[in-house]
Amino acid sequence: MTANTRHQKEMEELKEKRKQGILDVAQGLFMQKGLQQVSMMDIARGAEISRVTLYKYFKGIETIAMEVSLKVQAEVHRFASEELEKVPNWQHLKNHEIVLIYHMGMVKHFRTMISSYEFLGAFDHLYSRNYPSESLAQYYKDRISEMLVLVQPDLFNKKLNEPDFLTQFISLGNLTLSFLEKLSVRGHLLAEEQGVAIDKQLDIFSSILEKSIKS
Numbered sequence: 001m002t003a004n005t006r007h008q009k010e011m012e013e014l015k016e017k018r019k020q021g022i023l024d025v026a027q028g029l030f031m032q033k034g035l036q037q038v039s040m041m042d043i044a045r046g047a048e049i050s051r052v053t054l055y056k057y058f059k060g061i062e063t064i065a066m067e068v069s070l071k072v073q074a075e076v077h078r079f080a081s082e083e084l085e086k087v088p089n090w091q092h093l094k095n096h097e098i099v100l101i102y103h104m105g106m107v108k109h110f111r112t113m114i115s116s117y118e119f120l121g122a123f124d125h126l127y128s129r130n131y132p133s134e135s136l137a138q139y140y141k142d143r144i145s146e147m148l149v150l151v152q153p154d155l156f157n158k159k160l161n162e163p164d165f166l167t168q169f170i171s172l173g174n175l176t177l178s179f180l181e182k183l184s185v186r187g188h189l190l191a192e193e194q195g196v197a198i199d200k201q202l203d204i205f206s207s208i209l210e211k212s213i214k215s
Helices: 003-033 040-047 051-057 061-085 095-108 114-126 134-151 153-159 163-194 198-214
Strands: none
Touching: 003 040, 003 051, 003 061, 003 114, 040 051, 040 061, 061 095, 061 114, 061 134, 095 153, 095 163, 095 198, 114 163, 134 153, 153 163, 163 198
């Protein structure tokens, strides 16, 4: 590796580190103030950089919100992926078995990732009808696929192009995320109103998934 190549690599790593630092600051502000109440100036001030520098990394507040969402989803999917990898020869399982075990991993680590699900719930609420533009919608769609492949290349490099797998993964994913997002935001209130503790609801949901695998 030449000196120029090494320097370029170090600069790229430094830029990526700063970018992730900005996203950490943005995530904290979003959770503290709400997605619609945070400005680019707030994030720049929190990251201790100028607004001009911030715009060199991100085009606008919507892009930052999407990048934080992708970052949070990656963390959630890593836990799910780790649970799948604990199963011997999981690559030889049927599609529905892989999908169910994967999402059981999300449920298992709910307590660890509760703030992540709370953010995803707020993000889904903000963009419940549409994204700010078609270009941002396409950008987000493309970045989700990239994120999944990075988290679990052995699974998603092969399976994302299989219609049967993709349909099952998306359908159960939406169901699981909706359940966990709701518990993260209103779980304590629902437990009081309905008389079913959060942990009990998580156990029942996991049990339903487990029975589906065996059926």
